[in-house]
Amino acid sequence: MHARRRPRPTPVWWRDVAGVLCWSSVLVVVALWVSGRGLQTLVTGTADLLTSLGRLSGLVAADLLLVQVFLMARVPMIERSYGQDELARRHRLVGFWSFNLLLAHIALILAGYTLRDHNNLLRETWTVVTTYGGMLLAVAASAALTVVVLTSIKVARRALRYESWHLLHLYAYVGVGLSVPHEIWTGADFTTSRVARLYWWSAYGVALGAIVLYRLALPLWRTLRHGLTVRDVIREAPGVVTVLLGGRGLHRMPVRAGQYFVFRFLDGPGWSRGNPYSLSASPAPDRLRVTAKSAGDGSSRLARLRPGTRVAVEGPYGRLTAERRVTDRVAMFACGIGITPLRALLEELDYRPGDAVLVYRAHSVADLVFRDELEQLAHRRGITLHYLLGPRLAARESWLPERARFSSDEDAVRRLVPGISQYDVYVCGPDRWMDAMCAAVLAAGLPAAQLHQERFSW
Ligand SMILES: Cc1cc2nc3c(=O)[nH]c(=O)nc-3n(C[C@H](O)[C@H](O)[C@H](O)COP(=O)(O)OP(=O)(O)OC[C@H]3O[C@@H](n4cnc5c(N)ncnc54)[C@H](O)[C@@H]3O)c2cc1C
Structure with missing residues (x-):
């Protein structure tokens, strides 16, 4: 059997390079605007001032839109430097900025043209939309992007099923695509400057290339190369099953304990929906293992999988x-089911006996997944194991069960893991519990750089 190939450590400078590239792209766009007489036109009258600022906001909005596409293209350098959690946060922030600038672009350009043509706003808007090249498509692009932004607001997002939200979010690509023609046909920068044209075509090319390469070609190649199939399905606890997967050349797959894949089980209708699951055991040269709790249609079909079912994967992803x-x-x-990546990490990490602690919170003994395995591992490797069982504490947001209500959250951390500041702390579980847990370990004195977390939420 072959030894597993260890993924190379992520160089810390990757993150800096990615940040510098994103900011440089905005600087380039501003520089192109300046070289296209952007600054001079600010002082040649109110109409020109508004139009010029409108051009600038439109250019930066378009650039940030491409940065966003790039951030979510799962480029390994970016994924491994930032992690999905942080990338999603940044993607959101950049998205709202780019949308606000888009609104500013529309308002400023229309106001500028209205003044220039001594027209009224409504008539000018009609003229611009119906006579300028690519403008009808640009209106459709703005509508698509508005749908994406509205459905990304927290209240709306909570009201939607993941699949509906995901499908609507794909409209962002439609928005980016439909906005291109108006930039080419009417954008002053495109029509007058060769350097600007070169920059924009390269930027579109890089964003499109990243999507095609990392979201389509690489997952397809990994799926075909490794030929993963279901080997066995094992019931672990009520509503929780483990799926064992085998495949070719898995020792060459650059995956580590704590990471996850987006899985598609090719077992019939509904196969195209991907669900992310973390590895629940350290990856072996001949098999991978995931364990999932039934939460809806996708996760409950795992219990019905038959050995031999083919599996398509995207990943590995994650920085835990x-x-x-x-x-x-x-x-x-x-x-709860947040035990999966931590179980795999406890197996793979190096530590001396007595230097590892696992605190496992569950509703009842019956809900403890991997109990036997964990106890064997604890015995073999000298891990201190604490189970915290029982219903949630009702009186306050807390990571503790009801029976620990007289303890503060951070005191409980200090009692269970004395000297917490000398540990690396890995946390995984439901969102609200994670918020309380992370706040407690930080309040107990853990430096933020030693806190590592994975959220099972989108
Ligand atoms: C990085 C990561 C690792 C995960 N690892 C595990 C694991 O090891 N074991 C496990 O049991 N669960 C894990 N999950 C959660 C698991 O992906 C969801 O429970 C599952 O996708 C639900 O799909 P469904 O069709 O069964 O349920 P649905 O009815 O579609 O949804 C049920 C809930 O799951 C969430 N969800 C649905 N699809 C996704 C998706 N593609 N991405 C994120 N959330 C989704 C929805 O917000 C909803 O609240 C992980 C999630 C993430 C993001």
């Missing part, structure tokens, strides 16, 4: 790995 460690000791805090 050994690479993030800065100390010799590890403390793991898991809640």
Whole structure:
């Protein structure tokens, strides 16, 4: 059997390069606007001032839109430097900025043209939309982007099923695509400057290339190369199953404990919907293992999978790995099915007996997944194991069960893991529990750089 290939550590400078590239792209766009007489036209009258600022906001909005596409293209350099959680946060922030600038672009350009043509706003808007090249498509692009932004607002997002939200979010690509013709046909920068044209075509090319390469070609290649199939399905606890997967040349797959894949089980209708699951055991040269709790249609079909079912994968993704460690000791805090990546990490990480603690929060003994495995692992590797069982504490937001109501959240952390500041802490569980857990470990004195977390939410 072949030894597993260890993924290379992520160089810390990757993150800086990615940040510098994103900011440089905005600087280039501003520089192109300046070289296209953007600054001079600010002082040649109110109409020109408004139009010129409208051009600038439109250019930066378009650039940020491409940055956003790039951030979510799963480029390994970006994914491994930032992690999906942080990328999603940045993607959101950049998205709202780009949309606000888009609104400013529309308002400023229309106001500028109205003044220039001594027209009224409504008539000018009609003229611009119906006579300028690519403008009808630009209106459709703005509508698509508005749908994406509205459905990304937290209240709307909560009201939508993941699949509906995901499908609507794909309209962003439609928005980017439909906005291109008006930039080419009417954008002053495109029509007058060769350098600007070169920049914009390259930027569109890089964004499109990243999507095609990393969201389509690489997952397809990995799926075909490794030929993953279901080997076995094992019931672990009520509503929780483990799926064992086998495949070719898995030792060459650059995956580590703590990471996840987006899986598509090719077992019939509905196969095209991907669901993310973390590995629940350290990846072996001949098999991968995931364990999932039934939460809806996608996860409950796992219990019905038959051996031999083919599996398509995207990934591996995620930064909840050994690479993030800065100390010799590890403390793991898991809640519910959040135990999966931590179980795999406890197996793979290096630590001395007595230097690892697992605190596992569950509703009852019957809900403890991997109990036997964890106890064997604890015995073999000298892990201190604490189960915290019982219903949630009702009186306050807390990571503790009801029976621990007389303890503060951070005191409980200090009691279970004395000297917490000398540990790397890995946390995984439901969102609200994670918020309380992370707040408690930080309040108990853990430096933020030693806190590593994975959220099972979108
Ligand atoms: C990085 C990551 C790792 C995960 N690892 C595990 C694991 O090891 N074991 C496990 O049991 N669960 C894990 N999950 C959660 C699991 O992906 C969802 O429970 C599952 O996708 C639900 O799909 P469904 O069709 O069964 O339910 P649905 O009815 O579609 O949804 C049920 C809930 O799951 C969420 N959800 C649905 N699809 C997705 C998606 N593609 N991405 C994120 N959330 C989604 C929805 O917000 C909803 O609240 C992980 C999630 C993420 C983001």
